[in-house]
Amino acid sequence: MRIYFIGTGGGAPSFRGLPSILVKREGISILLDCGEGTQWRLMQHSLGFSSIDAVFITHMHGDHVLGLPGLIETMGLLGRKKKLYLGGPRGMKEFLEYSFSLTHFSPQFDLEFVSSLELGGLLVTAFPTCHVIESYGYILTERDRVNLDAERLRAEGISDWRILKSLKEGQVVKYGERTLDPEEYLSKRRGAKVVYTGDTAPCDYVLRAAEGADLLIHDSTFLDEPEAHQFGHSRAKDAALISQRTKVKALALFHISSRYADSAPLLYDARRFFSRTFVAEPLSFYDVKA
Numbered sequence: 001m002r003i004y005f006i007g008t009g010g011g012a013p014s015f016r017g018l019p020s021i022l023v024k025r026e027g028i029s030i031l032l033d034c035g036e037g038t039q040w041r042l043m044q045h046s047l048g049f050s051s052i053d054a055v056f057i058t059h060m061h062g063d064h065v066l067g068l069p070g071l072i073e074t075m076g077l078l079g080r081k082k083k084l085y086l087g088g089p090r091g092m093k094e095f096l097e098y099s100f101s102l103t104h105f106s107p108q109f110d111l112e113f114v115s116s117l118e119l120g121g122l123l124v125t126a127f128p129t130c131h132v133i134e135s136y137g138y139i140l141t142e143r144d145r146v147n148l149d150a151e152r153l154r155a156e157g158i159s160d161w162r163i164l165k166s167l168k169e170g171q172v173v174k175y176g177e178r179t180l181d182p183e184e185y186l187s188k189r190r191g192a193k194v195v196y197t198g199d200t201a202p203c204d205y206v207l208r209a210a211e212g213a214d215l216l217i218h219d220s221t222f223l224d225e226p227e228a229h230q231f232g233h234s235r236a237k238d239a240a241l242i243s244q245r246t247k248v249k250a251l252a253l254f255h256i257s258s259r260y261a262d263s264a265p266l267l268y269d270a271r272r273f274f275s276r277t278f279v280a281e282p283l284s285f286y287d288v289k290a
């Protein structure tokens with residue numbers, strides 16, 4: 001799974017751009033949040049958007065959603081035929097319908113509103129977060145992979161594809177005098193897990209969702225703003241403490257306020273509590289492995 005950080009700032013626009021993350025895996029593309037300017041930033045980086053299969057929005061604050069009507073209208077202009085899956089909070093469907101009707105646009109491709117989605121072995125599910133309005137985070141999980149040790153079977157003189165197929169399906173197979181136990185020939189590779197919080201104060205729902213993730217992308221709006229939590233946001237060190245508790249493999253600081261021209265102090269502060277922290281730099285990418 002490759003994570004492209006398209007825009008990583010929060011609130012007002014800055015050089016970091018507004019929140020948007022593109023997740024790509026084996027031909028599947030999923031966009032998480034779509035702040036204003038997202039389509040422009042995707043174009044600048046030749047990421048294209050005709051391949052996007054689904055867009056999930058965390059909440060209806062403008063910095064996360066105002067790029068979406070424009071993105072969908074451009075998809076229409078480019079002659080898209082492929083269905084687009086959309087997930088998000090209440091109001092998103094009406095927001096899009098109003099925008100389309102007032103700008104005289106009607107998509108010539110299907111829009112399907114979903115609460116969760118599985119595409120090509122990648123599962124997207126939502127969980128509530130602790131923000132000032134209805135808000136969700138998203139968990140992206142790859143299905144575990146089962147591999148059959150065909151080489152070992154071949155070495156033992158077994159190459160009949162029907163036997164291989166049965167073993168892969170977990171069935172015990174009789175082969176002459178022998179009984180072949182699938183457990184001996186199968187190995188499981190755990191799929192990777194990525195969690196994106198959207199905007200949130202430190203939150204029990206996030207603690208539950210993030211458990212054991214390979215990458216946590218967490219709201220890190222502030223360095224030391226005393227009212228951060230009342231605003232429904234986190235400080236970089238809150239994100240680090242949550243990462244420590246949930247034993248994630250890596251933490252990306254995200255949704256950094258435009259008041260910070262330099263993100264280094266947020267990074268240093270977070271690393272005091274969780275060393276595997278990095279700043280989600282705009283237009284960078286990160287490869288996630290389980």
Ligand SMILES: [Zn+2]
Nearest residue numbers: 010011063199
């Ligand atoms: Zn925001």
Ligand SMILES: [Zn+2]
Nearest residue numbers: 059061131199
């Ligand atoms: Zn917000």
